[in-house]
Amino acid sequence: MGGEIMAVAMVMAAENAVALRCVGEFGELDDAELVAAVSAAHRQAARAQARELEAIAELRRRRIAAEADGDPDYRVLTAHESVVEEIAVALAVTGNAAATLVHVAERLSTDLPATGEALAAGRIDLAKARVICDLSDDLPDGIAERAEAAVLDKAAEQTTGQLRRRLKRIIGRLAPDAARQRTRDTVQGRRLEVWETGTGVGNLSLLDLPAEDAHAIFNKISAAARGLKGDGDDRPLDMIRADLAKGLLNGAVLPDAVRAVLVQAQAEPGEQSDVAPAAAPVETEVETLAETIDERLHRVRHDARLGRRVNELPRLIGRAVRQIQDDVAAQRDGLCQGNEPQHGHPSYRPPAELRREIEARHATCVFPTCNQPSRRCDLDHTRAWRPGTPGITCRCNLAPVCRRHHRTKQSPGWRLHQIWPGLLVWTTPSGAWHIVRPERQ
Numbered sequence: 453m454g455g456e457i458m459a460v461a462m463v464m465a466a467e468n469a470v471a472l473r474c475v476g477e478f479g480e481l482d483d484a485e486l487v488a489a490v491s492a493a494h495r496q497a498a499r500a501q502a503r504e505l506e507a508i509a510e511l512r513r514r515r516i517a518a519e520a521d522g523d524p525d526y527r528v529l530t531a532h533e534s535v536v537e538e539i540a541v542a543l544a545v546t547g548n549a550a551a552t553l554v555h556v557a558e559r560l561s562t563d564l565p566a567t568g569e570a571l572a573a574g575r576i577d578l579a580k581a582r583v584i585c586d587l588s589d590d591l592p593d594g595i596a597e598r599a600e601a602a603v604l605d606k607a608a609e610q611t612t613g614q615l616r617r618r619l620k621r622i623i624g625r626l627a628p629d630a631a632r633q634r635t636r637d638t639v640q641g642r643r644l645e646v647w648e649t650g651t652g653v654g655n656l657s658l659l660d661l662p663a664e665d666a667h668a669i670f671n672k673i674s675a676a677a678r679g680l681k682g683d684g685d686d687r688p689l690d691m692i693r694a695d696l697a698k699g700l701l702n703g704a705v706l707p708d709a710v711r712a713v714l715v716q717a718q719a720e721p722g723e724q725s726d727v728a729p730a731a732a733p734v735e736t737e738v739e740t741l742a743e744t745i746d747e748r749l750h751r752v753r754h755d756a757r758l759g760r761r762v763n764e765l766p767r768l769i770g771r772a773v774r775q776i777q778d779d780v781a782a783q784r785d786g787l788c789q790g791n792e793p794q795h796g797h798p799s800y801r802p803p804a805e806l807r808r809e810i811e812a813r814h815a816t817c818v819f820p821t822c823n824q825p826s827r828r829c830d831l832d833h834t835r836a837w838r839p840g841t842p843g844i845t846c847r848c849n850l851a852p853v854c855r856r857h858h859r860t861k862q863s864p865g866w867r868l869h870q871i872w873p874g875l876l877v878w879t880t881p882s883g884a885w886h887i888v889r890p891e892r893q
C-alpha cells in the first residue's frame with residue numbers, strides 16, 4: 453500500500469514539474485503542446501479530486517466506527533450528518549453540495565472502486581464519476597459493479613451526456629425491473645417549476661414527466677410551429693414554439709389552421725417521438741480500419757515530433773488522412789455501388805430511405821461531443837456536393853451534422869473526412885484527430 457502511494461506521488465510530482473515548468477511559458481509551446489497542457493491539467497485536477505474524496509471517505513469511516521461503539525443518541529447528528537457539516541464548513545460550500553461530496557466519496561470507496569481508481573488516475577473527471585454514482589444508486593446487488601465495468605473503458609472519451617445515456621441503456625438491460633421502478637419513482641416527483649434569472653427573465657419548466665409524454669408535447673408544438681412558419685410566419689422556430697406553448701398554457705385554443713397541420717403531422721410516421729433508432733450492426737472490418745487509422749496518425753505525430761516538425765503537424769495529419777482515404781477509395785466505391793450503374797444518388801437531396809439509413813447509423817450529430825439528435829441535424833455532404841465530383845449523395849458521403857458543427861467544419865484548420873461509410877475523422881487546428889465510428893450499443 454505504502455509503495456503504491458509512493459509511486460502515485462512520484463508520478464504526480466513528475467506531472468507537476470512539467471506543469472510548473474510551463475507556467476508563464478505557454479507562449480513557447482506549439483498548439484498541440486498547449487492542448488496537451490490543457491489535458492494534463494485536467495487530469496491533475498481529477499487526481500486532486502480523487503484525493504479529496506478519499507480523505508472525506510476516511511473521515512467518514514472513522515466517525516462511523518466511533519459511533520458504532522456507543523449508543524445512538526437521537527438528540528444529536530448522526531456520524532454521517534456530522535461529517536457533511538464538517539465538510540461544508542471546511543470548504544465553505546452549501547450543505548447540499550457537501551452531502552453530495554460525502555455520498556460520492558462513500559460510493560467510490562465501497563461499491564464503485566473502479567470508478568474511484570479511474571478518477572485517481574485522471575482517466576475520468578469528477579463530473580463523470582458523479583454520473584456513474586447517480587445512475588448506479590439503489591440497484592440490486594452486483595448490478596452497479598457490472599454496469600460500472602461496462603461503461604468505464606469508454607467513459608474517458610465520452611461527454612457526461614453520452615456516458616449517462618450509455619449507462620442508462622446498460623442498466624436497463626442488466627436490471628430492467630429496477631430501471632422501470634426508478635422511472636416510476638422519478639415520475640412521482642413530476643412538477644412545474646418557475647425561476648427568475650435576475651435579469652427580468654423568467655423560466656418555466658415541466659420536470660420529470662414520462663419521456664413519451666414530454667416528447668409528444670414537444671412534437672405537437674413543433675408541428676404546429678412549423679405549420680405557422682410554412683404559412684409565412686418569419687419568426688425563428690424556437691420563438692414560435694415558445695409563444696405557442698405560452699398561449700396554450702394561458703388557456704388559448706389552437707387556431708383551426710394550426711389544428712389542421714397537427715392532424716396532418718400526426719399522420720406522418722417519424723414525427724411521433726424522438727426515441728433514437730436502433731443501432732446498425734457494426735462490422736469488425738470498420739473497427740479494424742478505425743484502429744489502423746489511429747495507429748497511422750499516431751505514427752505521423754511521433755515522427756513529426758522526432759523530426760522537430762511539430763509546427764507542420766496539422767498539415768502532416770491532414771495529408772495522412774487524405775492518403776488513407778485514397779488507399780481505401782476503390783474498395784469503398786465497390787461496396788457502395790454494388791451492381792448499380794452509377795455510384796451515389798443523382799440529386800442533392802438524399803431519398804427518404806437513404807436519409808433513414810444515415811440517421812440510424814448516427815443517432816446524433818457526428819461531432820464527437822455533440823448530442824443534437826440526427827433528426828434535427830442537416831444531412832451534410834462530407835465532401836461538398838457537385839455533380840460529377842467525389843462529393844456525391846451516397847452513404848459514404850453523408851452524415852448528420854448540426855448547424856453549430858457545420859460551422860465548425862467550415863472553420864479554418866478544421867476538416868471532416870469520411871473514410872468509410874459512417875467512419876469519420878475530424879482533424880483540428882492543433883493537429884489532433886477524433887475518429888467517429890458508426891453507432892453501436
Ligand SMILES: [Zn+2]
Nearest residue numbers: 788846847848
Ligand atoms: Zn458511396
Ligand SMILES: [Zn+2]
Nearest residue numbers: 817822854857
Ligand atoms: Zn453538433
